Amino acid sequence: xxxxxxxxxxxxxxxxxxxxxxxxxxxxxxxxxxxxxxxxxxxxxxxxxxxxxxxxxxxxxxxxxxxxxxxxxxxxxxxxxxxxxxxxxxxxxxxxxxxxxxxxxxxxxxxxxxxxxxxxxxxxxxxxxxxxxxxxxxxxxxxxxxxxxxxxxxxxxxxxxxxxxxxxxxxxxxxxxxxxxxxxxxxxxxxxxxxxxxxxxxxxxxxxxxxxxxxxxxxxxxxxxxxxxxxxxxxxxxxxxxxxxxxxxxxxxxxxxxxxxxxxxxxxxxxxxxxxxxxxxxxxxxxxxxxxxxxxxxxxxxxxxxxxxxxxxxxxxxxxxxxxxxxxxxxxxxxxxxxxxxxxxxxxxxxxxxxxxxxxxx
Amino acid sequence: xxxxxxxxxxxxxxxxxxxxxxxxxxxxxxxxxxxxxxxxxxxxxxxxxxxxxxxxxxxxxxxxxxxxxxxxxxxxxxxxxxxxxxxxxxxxxxxxxxxxxxxxxxxxxxxxxxxxxxxxxxxxxxxxxxxxxxxxxxxxxxxxxxxxxxxxxxxxxxxxxxxxxxxxxxxxxxxxxxxxxxxxxxxxxxxxxxxxxxxxxxxxxxxxxxxxxxxxxxxxxxxxxxxxxxxxxxxxxxxxxxxxxxxxxxxxxxxxxxxxxxxxxx
Numbered sequence: 001x002x003x004x005x006x007x008x009x010x011x012x013x014x015x016x017x018x019x020x021x022x023x024x025x026x027x028x029x030x031x032x033x034x035x036x037x038x039x040x041x042x043x044x045x046x047x048x049x050x051x052x053x054x055x056x057x058x059x060x061x062x063x064x065x066x067x068x069x070x071x072x073x074x075x076x077x078x079x080x081x082x083x084x085x086x087x088x089x090x091x092x093x094x095x096x097x098x099x100x101x102x103x104x105x106x107x108x109x110x111x112x113x114x115x116x117x118x119x120x121x122x123x124x125x126x127x128x129x130x131x132x133x134x135x136x137x138x139x140x141x142x143x144x145x146x147x148x149x150x151x152x153x154x155x156x157x158x159x160x161x162x163x164x165x166x167x168x169x170x171x172x173x174x175x176x177x178x179x180x181x182x183x184x185x186x187x188x189x190x191x192x193x194x195x196x197x198x199x200x201x202x203x204x205x206x207x208x209x210x211x212x213x214x215x216x217x218x219x220x221x222x223x224x225x226x227x228x229x230x231x232x233x234x235x236x237x238x239x240x241x242x243x244x245x246x247x248x249x250x251x252x253x254x255x256x257x258x259x260x261x262x263x264x265x266x267x268x269x270x271x272x273x274x275x276x277x278x279x280x281x282x283x284x285x286x287x288x289x290x291x292x293x294x295x296x297x298x299x300x301x302x303x304x305x306x307x308x309x310x311x312x313x314x315x316x317x318x319x320x321x322x323x324x325x326x327x328x329x330x331x332x333x334x335x336x337x338x339x340x341x342x343x344x345x346x347x348x349x350x351x352x353x354x355x356x357x358x359x360x361x362x
Numbered sequence: 363x364x365x366x367x368x369x370x371x372x373x374x375x376x377x378x379x380x381x382x383x384x385x386x387x388x389x390x391x392x393x394x395x396x397x398x399x400x401x402x403x404x405x406x407x408x409x410x411x412x413x414x415x416x417x418x419x420x421x422x423x424x425x426x427x428x429x430x431x432x433x434x435x436x437x438x439x440x441x442x443x444x445x446x447x448x449x450x451x452x453x454x455x456x457x458x459x460x461x462x463x464x465x466x467x468x469x470x471x472x473x474x475x476x477x478x479x480x481x482x483x484x485x486x487x488x489x490x491x492x493x494x495x496x497x498x499x500x501x502x503x504x505x506x507x508x509x510x511x512x513x514x515x516x517x518x519x520x521x522x523x524x525x526x527x528x529x530x531x532x533x534x535x536x537x538x539x540x541x542x543x544x545x546x547x548x549x550x551x552x553x554x555x556x557x558x559x560x561x562x563x564x565x566x567x568x569x570x571x572x573x574x575x576x577x578x579x580x581x582x583x584x585x586x587x588x589x590x591x592x593x594x595x596x597x598x599x600x601x602x603x604x605x606x607x608x609x610x611x612x613x614x615x616x617x618x619x620x621x622x623x624x625x626x627x628x
Contacts, residue, residue, distance in 0.1 A: 040627050084591040092593065114627040215519050231563035233519050260563075296523045297534060299561035306535050308523060313535055324535075 011128045034121055042115050052115040059108030063101045070097025198360045202353045204236075204254040206334060211237035212259060212283065212344040220343045221259070226281050231298040232259040234283065236346075254354055256286040257334050258296050258305070259344070260316055266303060271318040276335035278344065283334040284320045287355040288312060290327040305331070328357065416491055419484030422477070426462055427485070435492055440466070447557060448495020449486035454553035456482045468537035469560055496556045496566070503576045504548035506583040513577030514584075520565065521578070528598035529585055534561065544586060548579045 042049040073093035079086050131139075147153050185191025193199050211220040215233040218240020226232060234257040242248040261281045267274065276282070284305070288295045293309035298316070304323070305314040312325030320331040332354050335347035353361055424433055430441030437443030441463075444451070455461040459473035477485070490497065518527060524540035526532045531542035538561055543551065555575055558564030570578070596603040 038626075042627070084588060088589075088591050088593060110623050119627075216515060225568035227564060227566055227568060229558050229564040230566065230569050232569055294523065297540075298563050299534060299538065300558060300563045301561050302535070304535055308532070311535075 010132055011130065034123070037121060040115065040119055043119065049116070052111070056108050056112045056116060059104045059111065063104035063108065066097045066100030066102075066104060068097075070094050070101060073097050198358070201254075201355070201358060201361075204349055204354060205239055205251050206236055206255060206257075206346045206349045208346065208348050209339065210346045211339070212257065212336065212346065213237040213240060215256065216240070222342045223278055223281060223338045223344050224342060226259060226261045226344070228261050228263065228280075229300040230261060231296070231300070233286075233296065234259045254287070256294065257283045258286050258298065259283045260298060260300075260303075262303060262317060266317045268317070271321070273319065273333070273335075276333050276347070278336050278338055281336065281344065282316065283336050283344075284314075284316065284331040285334065285350060285354040287331075288327060289322075289329040289331060290325070290356060292355045295331060414480050414484035416484065416487045419481075419486070419488035422481055423485050423488055426476075430463070435489065444489055445493040446495045447489065447493075448497060449483075449490040450496040450498060450553045451557040451559070452486035452489050453482060453498070454550055454557055454559055456485065458550055460559070469539065472541065496553075499549075499552050499556075499572070499575075503552060503572055504579060505576075506548065506580045508573070508576035508578075508580035510577070510581045510584045512574075513579070513581030516570065516574055517578050517581050520570065524562075526598060526600075528595070529582055530598035543582055546582070548583060551579050551582055 042052045070093075073090070073096075077086065077090045077093050079090050152159055182194045182197075184193075184195030193203070212234045213220050213236065215235045218235065218237055220237050221232060221234065235252060236255050239248065239251055239255060242251060259281065261279075264280050267277060267280060267282070272282075286294045286296050288307045288309065290307065290310055290312050293307050295305050295307040295312070295314065297306035297308055298304075299306070303316040305316055305320065307313075307325065307327065310326050312327035313323050314320040314327070314331050315323045319333065322328070322330060332350045332352050334350055336344055337347050339345045423431075430438055431444050432438050432441075435444040455470075456477055457475060457479070459475045460470040462476060463470050464473060489495075517525075517529075521529075524532055524534065525543055526540075529543040531540050533539050540562070546554075552575060553559075554562060555565040555570065555578070556567075565575070567575075590598075596607055
């Protein structure tokens, strides 16, 4: 290229074939060279060239029209009435305008270069990967000179202070990002949990005496109101009082429960811990033990629960045992009973962490 | 570009003759078929039934349902007893065509309805008179004037995991499925919640209050009546249909453009 007259000359001069591996064939493949040049229609026919030029500037004007239309559509289709169809029209017409503007611009540019710009083949040789020895020595000398003139190697006081300053410059970043992580506050019980993800995953809002309540209203549920065949979506009663800024979603994600009532003969004692059920009513965590999707597809006749994400199936009549799919463990069961007023309450928190596996689960 | 083909004076048919002949033939066939099927449909429409009594309902039930459900709703080995299912269950199962069952299987599919509304109501009245159960709701519950936002939230919590957030239906285990609710009438939405047909859990008034059911029905009617804000819904099936669409048409277009960019102009 420009800086070297024959780029490959010095490599060719120094190259020796590797001994023993080269196979000399009597009819080596010949370099076929470039295919013959084929003139385009626009080169042969002036009318075709005129047409191509017209196509290109028509595309550019179309692009211009698209941009103007997108600007106009922003004013013609405002999102002001609050109706959903307005958002749809606004998005549609602005999108069509911008889409046309960019697409026509691109098509025009490509068509210009393919049909109108000059069409000549030429070979652009690669330059050598390895520089000439003189070039390489020059580069080393440049570094040596720079070191000499700046005194970087000689003035150790400056060098040391520079390295220390650069190293220290990342410290604020580390401090700031570390502050984003949850921190424990040993003075309160909740604060102590905050910085400990393992402890956080091992407990939920459920505790002894916590009433089971409807999701999302928070109305407590009486045992007598849970009928055969029903599936009730349940949250802890005190969760409904939490605001969204007070960790409502974080707590709900762990504490959601599905409540079902089965006939006593559908809950055989050899497969179920009947101490944790109340009169055929059972409550299971809705968080799948595979990767944590909400499992709530309850079939009231087969008593199977299906997880919609990966098709794990749990058998509610057998302690929510896994009967199909990738889940590794049964759904955790919430031990329940009734209080003096007949409302369903938890006997305790879940006795194992809900949801998918994590490193320090056991 | 003006055609320079000279008009033929005689003998040869025009090149459009074949197409015109086929077009006329198709139109005539289609017209006759449409007329004939309209006439058939007209003759099939039953004459307006006079008031059917509970006794007529009993006879209809015993003639059409008793093989599986027993002469007095007691059930047989082939079908469950109907004690306590109520008139609403009869309305839901028969008026959506699920009953009479066409064959034993994982789930009763919807079919063309086999009875007139009068016959269904007569059967429902008889079933209700033998062993009472859930009854028809007030019109107000079905009016679609409830709180749509609250209904949509309740739908997402209680129903969407099986029926899909856009009520487009979804698969369950072993061949069972939750049907799409995009065509379902308000009465049948209500009836399904109250009676819990087949494997659907029961959402009676102790689980979802009548007012909450009204909200859910309103939300579903809103979905039925309003077009999708996002343009083509592609069946509202989420990544399955949308992914397929973009893989075929989006990537297909990209490949086409790439081929055009790299081809030499001729």
